[in-house]
Amino acid sequence: MRREPSKMSDTVPSALVFEGRVYTRVELDELAAGLADELAGRGVLVGQRVALMSSNRPEFVVAVLAVWRLGACVALISPAWKRDEVAHALAVTGAVHALGDCAVLGELLPMRYLGDPITPAKHTAVQSDPTSEAVLVFSSGTTGMPKAVRHTHDSVAVAVRQWTEVLGLSGTDRIQVATPPSHILGLLNILTALRAGAWMRLHRRFDLNTMLSCIQDDRITIEMAVAPIAIALASHPELERYDLSSLRYIMWGATPVTASVAETVTARSGVRWLPAYGASELPVIACNPLDGARLDSVGKAAPGVRIRVVDLETGKPVGAGETGEIQCRSRSLMAGYLPTEATAEAFDGAWYRTGDVGHVDAEGWVRITDRAKEMIKVRGFQVAPAEIEAILHGHPKVIDCAVFGTPDPRDGEAVVAAVAVLDGVSADELITLVGERLASYKRPRRIVFVPEIPRLPSGKVLRRVLEERHGRPTDQ
Structure with a gap:
């Protein structure tokens, strides 16, 4: 009509x-x-x-x-x-x-x-x-x-x-x-x-x-x-x-x-694109210029936004073109989180830590190459692995589990859960369990059954190992 x-x-x-x-x-x-x-x-x-x-x-x-x-x-x-x-x-x-x-x-x-x-x-x-x-x-x-x-x-x-x-x-x-x-x-x-x-x-x-x-x-x-x-x-x-x-x-x-x-x-x-970059914490970080937009960059810093890149190990600022964590400052930056104790780790002094890895060239073009944090981004929504893991751990036959994201051409990333279980549990049952408790975009796309979850002695999950072993649907 x-x-x-x-x-x-x-x-x-x-x-x-x-x-x-x-x-x-x-x-x-x-x-x-x-x-x-x-x-x-x-x-x-x-x-x-x-x-x-x-x-x-x-x-x-x-x-x-x-x-x-x-x-x-x-x-x-x-x-x-x-x-x-x-x-x-x-x-x-x-x-x-x-x-x-x-x-x-x-x-x-x-x-x-x-x-x-x-x-x-x-x-x-x-x-x-x-x-x-x-x-x-x-x-x-x-x-x-x-x-x-x-x-x-x-x-x-x-x-x-x-x-x-x-x-x-x-x-x-x-x-x-x-x-x-x-x-x-x-x-x-x-x-x-x-x-x-x-x-x-x-x-x-x-x-x-x-x-x-x-x-x-x-x-x-x-x-x-x-x-x-x-x-x-x-x-x-x-x-x-x-x-x-x-x-x-x-x-x-x-x-x-x-x-x-x-x-x-x-x-x-015949329609062109204008790539842009932002976050809930800092809504407008960068955007391509209206005249001369390109697809290989999220653009340049928005007016009033300062961007720097710091070394992932030392936290020290790096030079143009060097890769590290992208950090920002602006009056449009959030005042903090609730609960308040979550705020400190999001900042490096007055700089907001985006958790994104990338670089800024000498002309100011920003490129995002990876994520430092473990968040999974599905259709623009951020999904916390620990939130899904808490649901899966509540199943009486789940011994251990770890959730990670894999690249997905449609949704940006897909949620995958690696699970060590006792006999008698199906993938559909676990996916339904999460779907009943959390929003649909947080529901795992796949369940991968594994004998054990790889962890460091400290207990930290080696998510990259899981991604390498089970990141492709053909590995299911």
């Missing part, structure tokens, strides 16, 4: 379009004011943390704006999470109020259901301290359960300005958002579009044909993609049928660029 939301925007600029509904910025603000009045009546106070677990919907945007109008902080919880994960998030953040449309959150905390009507109002927003908490997003750590990344109003505002600048986004642009808004990229895209006054379509869920149809019908100018979307575009049998000429570029983020895939899409559609 052809969509023509731009008719209204000829007279009243639209801020957000969702299915058949068009919202102006004034309408969003009045809905946010009305919800803020409700939340104030429920006892939400300045500085408190409010849990938000919501699917992609306009009320998500309204909820974030409403919480900020009260000077409170919004804690974003993935709608894909199961009960144990949500309970952990609430315990870590200390949230005492909840908004959303996911039953699991309502079972754990009194929740204002976002599907209920919101009465527009005029509400005077609290003038927030720039250094106060604005949003908590979750990023898993190597110690197991996810930790919350603390961003202040200032760090969010700086990140939005940086993203606006590197994308060259303006009020004449049109974008669409299908990525989860609880993820830093989804949130950043929404906030940046609102700040720039760009036209934005929000999708309930991702569907490739719908995405292509909207590019054509809505005349989208900037598209966002991660590896699975790029691969789907490259392999789409009817890609040429869609008119994608309105696109200035497609931004590739969250996972490394696969040059052959990107080149195939460009050859078939």
